[in-house]
Amino acid sequence: MPGVGPEDVVLGPDGRLVAGVADGSVLSIDPSSGDVRELVNTGGRPLGLHADPDGTILICDFERGLLQLNPDGTLEVLVGELDGEPIPFASNVVRDVDGTIYFSSSSSRYSLAEYMGDLLEHSRTGRLFRRDPSGTVETLLDGLVFANGVVLAPDRSCVVVAETGGYRVARYWLSGPKAGTHDYLIENLPGFPDNMSLGSDGLVWITLPTSRNPLLDRLLPLPGILRRVVWALPEWMRPKPARTVWVMGVDFAGNVVHDLQTEGTNFAMVTGVVEQDGVLYLGSLVEPAVGVTRVPQPS
Numbered sequence: 001m002p003g004v005g006p007e008d009v010v011l012g013p014d015g016r017l018v019a020g021v022a023d024g025s026v027l028s029i030d031p032s033s034g035d036v037r038e039l040v041n042t043g044g045r046p047l048g049l050h051a052d053p054d055g056t057i058l059i060c061d062f063e064r065g066l067l068q069l070n071p072d073g074t075l076e077v078l079v080g081e082l083d084g085e086p087i088p089f090a091s092n093v094v095r096d097v098d099g100t101i102y103f104s105s106s107s108s109r110y111s112l113a114e115y116m117g118d119l120l121e122h123s124r125t126g127r128l129f130r131r132d133p134s135g136t137v138e139t140l141l142d143g144l145v146f147a148n149g150v151v152l153a154p155d156r157s158c159v160v161v162a163e164t165g166g167y168r169v170a171r172y173w174l175s176g177p178k179a180g181t182h183d184y185l186i187e188n189l190p191g192f193p194d195n196m197s198l199g200s201d202g203l204v205w206i207t208l209p210t211s212r213n214p215l216l217d218r219l220l221p222l223p224g225i226l227r228r229v230v231w232a233l234p235e236w237m238r239p240k241p242a243r244t245v246w247v248m249g250v251d252f253a254g255n256v257v258h259d260l261q262t263e264g265t266n267f268a269m270v271t272g273v274v275e276q277d278g279v280l281y282l283g284s285l286v287e288p289a290v291g292v293t294r295v296p297q298p299s
Helices: 112-121 214-219 224-231
Strands: 009-011 017-020 025-029 036-041 046-051 057-061 065-069 075-079 090-095 101-105 126-131 137-144 147-152 158-163 168-173 182-186 196-198 204-207 244-250 256-263 270-276 279-284 291-294
Touching (some): 009 046, 025 046, 057 101, 075 126, 090 158, 101 147, 196 270
Parallel strands (some): 090 147
Antiparallel strands (some): 025 036, 158 168, 270 279, 279 291
């Protein structure tokens, strides 16, 4: 594909994949023929995406905030700042059928290139936002440990957000007796959860770009200032992510239905996933391609 780092990948209503790459391009990809077309260049770095049934695409851009690509090709900024400050590190997004948008901000202290610094320090500056159809934005959750993928439950009872540095998926209740409170869909994951999506199978598909690192686990209980010492080390001395291809399918009761992992020989660091009729399309922060595989069928 003409670009590197399709960090997230979604399916459009026309059956084509949509992915954003490092040079700012948002690409449309035919999964059958491999045909690639550029839809727009944001002028920043597109990360998490959402595709509406009418072809509208929401884009979390690291540099520009929450953007919307309209079917006529126009690009607009939906949320560029909050309380007079730029939205930092817009990460992932989903839109409800009523027009409400839920999106995450990973960190207010570190850039995309320095994301490992936040994972080391645990700055807890991640947030989950809600933008109502009138344009009003409110913070639903703050203090998140590198907020990432966002998924809305099919019954709209809750929205879940990955906490990459917390090895867990937080759940904010939208309705019912727990409305306005939060708990966790799943905790103590074996890797770092990144982008997530709702599959056609009704599962929350979670990417795990790499497994947990023993050094980071040992550093976790220490004060942030000590963990920052590791970030100050030369790059060759810092912990390196293990190369793997890894996604999990979890139901809304927190049960792991699929745990799919293989060695990252030719493709690794999976940060985006979409499931459709048993086919998995995988994005990656570092690869120049989108991966394709199938969900194993019971024997």
